[in-house]
Amino acid sequence: MDSPATRRALIFDADDTLWENNILFERVIEDYLDWLAHPTLDRGEIRSMIDDIEAANTRTHGYGARAFLTNLGQTFERLNARPVSEAETREIERLATALLEHRIELMPGVMDVLGTLGRRHDLYLLTKGDSAEQQRKVAASGVAQHFRHVHIVPEKDVTVYLEVARQHDLDPANTWMIGNSPKSDILPARAAGMNAVYIPHVSSWVLEHAEIDPADTSVLHLSALPALLEHF
Structure with a gap:
């Protein structure tokens, strides 16, 4: 990995990455x-x-x-x-x-992490689900201020990641997807040529489970969100 001083595009998942879901x-x-x-x-x-x-x-x-x-x-x-x-x-x-009622329980340290990373890098939010429901959750969380753009999509697959990269003119090699879901966050981002940060959640939905290649050096495995500050 390059020096943390290198400016990158960081795309964050929302549910079970920024807040409990x-x-x-x-x-x-x-x-x-x-x-x-x-x-x-x-x-x-x-x-x-x-x-x-x-x-x-x-x-x-x-x-x-x-x-x-x-x-x-x-x-x-x-x-x-x-x-x-x-x-x-x-x-x-x-x-x-x-x-x-879309009650939000933020993960520990979310606001500090986003505030710090937002000064170093370009942050984007990519979340899937019902558009109106996800919009209400984003608004209730207070995190939108940290992101250049918030994307809400019905599903997260490789075509979505390619479109996000195209829309914002992102270099996939310098872009990282950060999330808890192998199926929706890690594997499709890697298929789109992006890097990924996998932060597992103890209660991830069974339908989001998938196998991540342990030999894939473009996937960074971290135990908690604040550890991002040591790498970016």
């Missing part, structure tokens, strides 16, 4: 499983069902709190072999209040 969904799932109290299936079996429904629905419903509620409603219907009632729908929504 999946852990909020996990809390809702735990409350949902408590509420269901299914008489025959255990929690692991129901959780596997939720994962399967989510995997199928992301293609049509996308990501975010509303899509997640749809998944929980369909899980209920599959388990009970009947439509979910209005009262039950309201209860599922009540369980997901924190998600629907």
Whole structure:
């Protein structure tokens, strides 16, 4: 790696990189499983069902709190072999209040890290999901001031990274994607010719898992966001 004084383009993921995300969904799932109290299936079996429904629905419903509620409603219907009632729908929504209100829990040190790196490098934000929902989360987080541009896309694949590079005239060899998801952050950025920083999260969504080549020297593995300041 070049000297930290070299100015670079740093593209940040948002969910589970700058603020907590999946852990909020996990809390809702735990409350949902408590509420269901299914008489025959255990929690692991129901959780596997939720994962399967989510995997199928992301293609049509996308990501975010509303899509997640749809998944929980369909899980209920599959388990009970009947439509979910209005009262039950309201209860599922009540369980997901924190998600629907877009409450933000920033990762430790986020503002200091972004403030420091923004003086050294050109920062961009790239997040996927429902546009209106992600816009509200970005606004609630207070991080937008640190970025030259905020990109919100329905999916993050190699074509998105190539378009971001084209739009901002970025040199991929001098550009780094920083995120927690091998599937959405690391692998497509590398396919676009960019470097990457992988900062794993203890509660990353199962659908974001993928294998990173351990021999790929263009992927920097860090344990936490503040460690970026030692490299950039």
